[in-house]
Amino acid sequence: MFKTLAGRTAIVTGGSKGIGRGIAERLARAGLNVLVVSRSLADAEAAAAAIGPNASGFAADVADPTSCAAFATAAMERYGRIDVLCANAGIFPSAKLGEMTAADFDAVMSTNLKGMFLSIDAVLPAMKAAKWGRIIVTSSITGPITGFPGWSHYGASKAGQLGFIRTACIELAPWQITINAVMPGNIYTEGLDALGPGYLAQMEGSVPLKRLGTVEDIANGALFFASEEAAYVTGQSLVIDGGQVQPESLMALQEMATVD
Template identity: 40%
Template sequence: MGLLEGKVALVTGGAQGIGLAVATRYVEEGARVMLADLDGAAAQEAAATLGESAAGCAADVVDDGDVIRMIDATIDAFGRLDVLVNNAGITRDASLAKMTLAEFRQVIDVHLQGTWLGMKAALPVMKAQGEGGAIINMSSISGKIGNFGQSNYAAAKAGIVGMTKSVAREGAKHAIRVNAIQPGLIDSAMTRAMPQDIFAAKEADVPMKRAGQPEEVAGVAVFLASELSSYCTGITIEVAGGRHM
């Protein structure tokens, strides 16, 4: 029996990176998983690699109609919803002087509004089921310390922490736990796009002297979705190798 046996999860931004790593671990732990992504075809292709326990759908997390449809698609495919992972995200990095209002709003909308819409749609479904649930919101270490050129991203990721605590208070009496993860430097396509010397400098700043792997974030997501964290709500767990502790 896996840690998530019998559970149904929905992971946004599930076609690649951390989202796909989380979905993969969830399936390994016995869950059935819906992978939602802006690129619906990629979500379906990724789900196909995970077998019959996974499915994929298209969803723009900024669109409230799309968010409701991805919840409905999950229930249509698997009958219920026990776990929501709000993982979808983008970056539009630039210094404050060079960042456009459109770039600021894009990042705020995808991360902050997208997470809010996901929780707003999932919470009543979990309440109606009457068996509790788990919501996991993907923040970032940038939301704790700020990064140069990320005033939009840092603001959104810090906001996710506060929003997580507020909704955790609302869900607690229904046994719906709401927690957040703050990844640090994670080895992904996005971070590997950095110049090699900058990536190496960031790794050297990590006490563990390496970047994390998406699977290491996924391990924490399993913990927060499972009964191992049954008395944890409103918390934020850093997965950053000790960086900025």
């Protein structure tokens, strides 16, 4: 059994939907107080209400340092401590090279990469004072390992996050603050149904386990990184993709299609 995290406090950015919502729910079930951060206060408060009494919502734009400072202040005022940051907020608009504008590129970098840095920067005073902290970044297989047309800016931001944590883990170690990343593969979230069953079947067909991941799959990885038992794990990344990045070609999956 893992040591309890009850009474600790987590901030989850991008926590009102998708993977962030799953992480917030999982941490709350583990006994943590959770500040759900979203650009929409209504979405943040609705998610927090659904999660339960130990969660509350807050509106902030992670690309804005003043907003990030505000959510850190809110967590301290409401819960008296900041133990865990899940830097999950991210955007993924599609734009292929030749069509992508400088503004398109900057928007993705501002939220995904700069927003991660600003979120971390905002919680460091509280974590350093406590000499304890867990920072979990939501990266992706896209960028660090794989590519997909239209997502070169997104992939660059996600690869950049991993570069960031490798130095950050050294700088934060004197305060017993760890920083790690989860790297989701194809995960089932709100909105995928609108793409149709054929699209979902194609996505599932690229995964050896023959299913899309759930937000709970990612949340369990984040919970481990947040745990006392992960105290000696820092600067690392965990791929959670059902084996998606392993086959060297579709033939490898087709080879196993007839196995009973």
